[in-house]
Amino acid sequence: MSRSMEDPSARGVDDGSAAGGPGPADHAVALRITNLSKTFPGTQALDDVSLSVSPGTIHCLLGGNGSGKSTLIKILAGVYRADPGGRIRVRFHEIDADKTSPEWARGAGLHFVHQDLAIFTTMSVAENLALGRGFPTGPTGNIQWRALRRHARTVLDRFDVHVSPGRLVADLRPADRTMVAIARALQDQADASEGLLVLDEPTVSLPAVEVDILFEALRRYAEAGQTIVLVTHRLEEVTRIADRVTVLRDGRVVTTLDAGEVTKDRLVELIVGRALDHASSTTSATEGEDLALEVSDLWGGPLRGVSFGLRRGEVLGIAGLVGSGRTSLLTTIFGLQRPTSGSISLDGRAVRFHNVDDAMDAGLGFVPEDRSESAFLNMSLRENLSAAQVPKYWSGLRLHWRDEVADARRSITDFSIKAISERQPFATLSGGNQQKAIVARWLRRRPKLLLLDEPTQGVDVAARAEIYRLVRDAVAAGTSVIVVTADLEELARVSDRVVVLANGRITHELEGPNIDPSRVTELVLSATGDPTNPDMEVSQR
């Protein structure tokens, strides 16, 4: 931790640089991957992938869910090891793909900036730059603040980040935070052409203006010789910023092309694997019907005028990228967020929930995306199952444990939860069984409307199927369901109808035989929700 500033990057010094710097031939390729495969139990995540990235270019990696791009990044980062047989070469550092490690990745000059930037918002920019690298220290181990600030100033100037080193990261605009994270990753590179920067969905949570600022910076870095590998879901970004594009599908490389020669539609076709179907699918399938839920012109947070209807006993899937407003839509319906305008009607009656209690009284249930927001880990399975209906057991001034135990045992059977007994601490259940119990917690209330946000995240295949079977049973009993998941194949399989959400508005609707995973993927990727001029629309209101 106390490596001093006067000791710049005493690492990654390899054969090549020791021999007086690499020759020009070494610069022809910044990254070359050959015959990379990765098998997980039951799935082939990567299948004989080969690609190469030229130095000083921005190379986009594209692919739908399960295409293998995350696995690829994790192998580069040394988090996973690939199957034997592949080779990875970063400039002059070459290694067998089954031998990568985080140390190797660092030594080879691979730098990663993830969607979650891992920066410390309550600390200053200068402190963030020093963390993970070492603070400059004086004779007594004291931090030399002036040297720290001077170093930060140099780094920020080099990366054209126009913020003061003393500012708190929390006070920076989002694009600057990302740039600070990038600067932190690259600060010890003596020369821009030295390493490789991998950016994993850096724009997911950025507003359009901020994306522009970030992209300008990335272009400048690339012109200075920095090689950048960019993972993204947003295709308009690709055509704007990338030099080259590699598309992955089902763990294989579909193609690599020059970004200049490709349109957004073409990219969608490549990702989905078939020709685009331009027939309009926007219908108002539910107009004039007797609806369980009707949302009209809902605004608030990322939502910009969402309208849709949900039939009784229907499963409605919501497809959209992260940042499209898919989670906000659910939390707004559930009363966790107040809409700024618009209306929500249940069974034809307008409702306005002031808190979760109101929503539950009206017959709503919500399973949040993150299990840490629904699990009571140090309480028993029984208590977790009955958490949303404790008053049911309260009569005659006591809690009727025996009824609660009986109900818990019944739920364990009905919902196929694997547990020794209902007394088992919740933390000792497997993730899939925890999730089943949480879904069961709501289904036991026989909700009119169940909102599921990524109900199968981090859950194994068998448990996934079971969770959806439980949901199906409830639907047969009259519950209406809205499900959000990034796994579009799963969404297509479980939904009666799918709406596509982009930039806070619904752009498409698919019903019945039209729900095909590749069609949904295509719509999600090509739908923009009109981001070209969002401000204009706001001002029209």
Place this chain on the structure above:
Amino acid sequence: MSADDTGTATATVAPEEEPPPEAGATRDRAGTHSPVLFNVERFALPALLVIVLVIFSLLPSTGNIFASAANFQEVGFNYVYIGILTLASLIPLVCGEFDFSVGSNAGFTQIVVATAMARFHVPLGFAIVLAIAFGAAVGLMNGNTVARIGVNSLIVTLGTSGILLGVVEWYTGSQSINNGISSSLIDFGSQNSLGVPDVVWLLVGVALVTYYVLEHTPYGRYLTSVGSNARAARLVGLRVDRLKLSAFVLAGALAGVAGVLLVAKNGSASPEAGNVTDTLSALAGAYLGATSIRPGRFNVLGAMLATYFIGFSVAGLAIAGVASWISQVFSGAALFLAVVVSTVLGRRRAGTG
């Protein structure tokens, strides 16, 4: 126990999509849950209490005095006050918050009850109600700041504690209130019923009510849920801030009861009685108790056993003639060891150790 698992959320590579590596080969972690280990842990503290009682009763140097009814009455009597404070500190702990002001609040409310009688000639019943109301008002202040404004409870109640100690010193001029205290209150503090001091019966009563509220009412379940995961509690419709507020009010009211008890026990109200040391003993009892009966959860029976485990151990050591600092070390070490062991076992229980 109530602390969050921070620091585990470091950067992982790339979110969502890919199949989890263990997909299809998921390990059923239920297998690592050992009922035997769990039961050993549950009954370790009561077993230790019994062992302490047996050893000090059989040791030739202490047996005569320790095993006498008088000694049991004495220890029972001495630890009632700490027992009530332990229950007071327990309620906020159940919902994940600290109340560091319970001891000082008891010191404050003993002055309230004594002053009401000695200076304002208020009848005993009303004086007691006043003390409890003042205690609850302090709790309301704590709870409001913690739940509504969202300030860390340890800091808030530390501040409250300081204010109360200062106010007591100012109001009393550091003088004890010895005269004008209802004799029936003092009698209550010195009488026995069925061979057990009346104040011990009071503790039994308060403990039973607390146990009932925490374990047999929806309210208690809600507090536990908030303490387990406040965000999840909100998502199942609980009013987290109201529940936290109410926990502090209850803690304050119980501190009021403890204040009344101090006067009954001492026959006077001294500005030195009721302080931060008492708070520490109470918190220690609650934490030590959380290692047994229902391991990993703050519980009334465990807290009471813990209080008297410390009480009888310290008394036994004193009778054996050891220096008083050894008793201090003993209490500290017992808490230290119990919490370490229970954390290690708890981790194993959760399958993460």
